[in-house]
Amino acid sequence: MKQHAIVIIGGGPAGLAAAISAAEQGEKDILILERDRELGGILNQCIHNGFGLHTFQEELTGPEYAARYIEKVERMGIPYLTDTMVLDLSSEKVVTAVSPTEGIFQIQAQAVILAMGCRERPRGALNLPGYRPAGIYTAGTAQRLVNVEGRMPGREVVILGSGDIGLIMARRMTLEGAKVKVVAELMPYSGGLKRNIVQCLEDFGIPLKLSHTVVAIHGKERLTGVTLAQVDHDGRPVPRTEEEYSCDTLLLSVGLIPENELSKNAGVALSSATSGPVVDESFQTSVNGIFACGNVLHVHDLVDFVSEEAANAGRRAAEYVRETSGESSEKRMKCGESRKDLPESQAACEEWTAKMPEKEVSGILDILPGDGVRYTVPSVLHLAQMGETLKIRFRVRKEYKNSCVTVHAGDRQLFRRRKQIFVPGEMEEAVIRREDLNAALPADTITIRIEEV
Amino acid sequence: MEKKILTCIGCPMGCQLTVELDGEQIASISGYTCKRGKIYGEKEVTHPTRIVTTTVRVVHGTAQMVPVKTKEDVPKDKIFDCIRELKEVEIEAPVRAGEPVLKNVAGTGVDVIAVKSVEIQQMEHGIHSSRNL
Numbered sequence: 291m292k293q294h295a296i297v298i299i300g301g302g303p304a305g306l307a308a309a310i311s312a313a314e315q316g317e318k319d320i321l322i323l324e325r326d327r328e329l330g331g332i333l334n335q336c337i338h339n340g341f342g343l344h345t346f347q348e349e350l351t352g353p354e355y356a357a358r359y360i361e362k363v364e365r366m367g368i369p370y371l372t373d374t375m376v377l378d379l380s381s382e383k384v385v386t387a388v389s390p391t392e393g394i395f396q397i398q399a400q401a402v403i404l405a406m407g408c409r410e411r412p413r414g415a416l417n418l419p420g421y422r423p424a425g426i427y428t429a430g431t432a433q434r435l436v437n438v439e440g441r442m443p444g445r446e447v448v449i450l451g452s453g454d455i456g457l458i459m460a461r462r463m464t465l466e467g468a469k470v471k472v473v474a475e476l477m478p479y480s481g482g483l484k485r486n487i488v489q490c491l492e493d494f495g496i497p498l499k500l501s502h503t504v505v506a507i508h509g510k511e512r513l514t515g516v517t518l519a520q521v522d523h524d525g526r527p528v529p530r531t532e533e534e535y536s537c538d539t540l541l542l543s544v545g546l547i548p549e550n551e552l553s554k555n556a557g558v559a560l561s562s563a564t565s566g567p568v569v570d571e572s573f574q575t576s577v578n579g580i581f582a583c584g585n586v587l588h589v590h591d592l593v594d595f596v597s598e599e600a601a602n603a604g605r606r607a608a609e610y611v612r613e614t615s616g617e618s619s620e621k622r623m624k625c626g627e628s629r630k631d632l633p634e635s636q637a638a639c640e641e642w643t644a645k646m647p648e649k650e651v652s653g654i655l656d657i658l659p660g661d662g663v664r665y666t667v668p669s670v671l672h673l674a675q676m677g678e679t680l681k682i683r684f685r686v687r688k689e690y691k692n693s694c695v696t697v698h699a700g701d702r703q704l705f706r707r708r709k710q711i712f713v714p715g716e717m718e719e720a721v722i723r724r725e726d727l728n729a730a731l732p733a734d735t736i737t738i739r740i741e742e743v
Numbered sequence: 744m745e746k747k748i749l750t751c752i753g754c755p756m757g758c759q760l761t762v763e764l765d766g767e768q769i770a771s772i773s774g775y776t777c778k779r780g781k782i783y784g785e786k787e788v789t790h791p792t793r794i795v796t797t798t799v800r801v802v803h804g805t806a807q808m809v810p811v812k813t814k815e816d817v818p819k820d821k822i823f824d825c826i827r828e829l830k831e832v833e834i835e836a837p838v839r840a841g842e843p844v845l846k847n848v849a850g851t852g853v854d855v856i857a858v859k860s861v862e863i864q865q866m867e868h869g870i871h872s873s874r875n876l
Contacts, residue, residue, distance in 0.1 A: 484750045
């Protein structure tokens, strides 16, 4: 069996940034596995601009952003395999993959970085009533058809869901000559970024109907139309608000789910809030030596933050390899064992949380989502591995105006920031300082919450 | 005095800007949190512009399409003219990212450049086609 120090599953923005960062730490034995025919991941089909403002202080298109990292990977001579699909990952970090040139092969990795990204919620996840005619696509599929393959999925379009890809595709389809009739959003607020509502909908006079959903699909062979209706506070359609739209295409932009089939095979514990792995401050999962970053961990709004997070995961993976390489080979054999401090499975998660007080002595703190906060990444902090600061990313449950985000350890406040508006569609962050946390110890939890002022 | 409320598109922050207009003249701009926001506010009420991104067809390339963008902003009301002109463009592989695809698009004085490289498709030796027979 081949052996590599770090195997990175996925050659999109997360995998690329993780590889570069690990290599910058001096790690030479890295391999990136990518299932598409080229590196860059979903950025290759995101031809619109607006990427890279945080990282490069300029507005790049998706392919340009990807190229910055791909060129660096090439320059540093980091090995990668394209057209290579990972089929399995074991808790012992044996990666099973297949490619047209190599067939099926296995690699024993010392550390694995999960960077598989996410997947779109399909029609099946929505329980839309009606026949299953052709013409219903996820927005990302349509994006690939139009931007990469140069084919138009249809001419008269209704979009369900106001996620960013849906908004981007409303503009893209319009530019390509389609008539986008309406974007319907189930929630009373948009799931996309404000700038996208302005430049993708308002610029082209496309109406956005909040608190609306599709209640009927018309057509048998090909879609002929949909019926929209308003929904009440519980998301139930309000009678007599139905409106019919004729269309040949329905695009779905109704959420993204981290793609964790491989993680599950490896026994990595997943969070029910993010659908991604539970990780600590080092982006290490519940399985020793398996790290996660990017959209496989939690769905991001901005690629810049994916790159930043992945660079941290890459650095930590390189450190892990350095540390475990120093150990005797006998000891290293055991590194595939599950960690004692993180739950082995989702079921063990609750049991683990129940045993929390025991962890006080070991310097492990749980990072908990408090009032108004849906989840945090990371959700565990090992004090011994914390740097000067720790950045906690989170999403709010609903829209909050003129509110504060606070972070507490025990009774002590570590962070407070006031913002005009918090929306679930935009990832937030809070930074705590080691110094402040030390003053709050002993504590067994760190809680992040929204306080309405 | 006319008051316009805008959402800045300079970055994903989406700051809400308030622009007060005295006829054609901008009396005041508030709500921006960076230089870019102020510039956007001024431009958006006087002569709104956008970067246009689309794709053009590639001949003999490893990809069907190559993504392109206007090198600078073009007037908002010229977006569809740019797209229409670019529909007629076909480019021969290889394409290098950054190379001009069309000069002075729609009379805007702005060039359109490729944002991705596309290699030449190597000739296949008929293995796939004969198998399919």
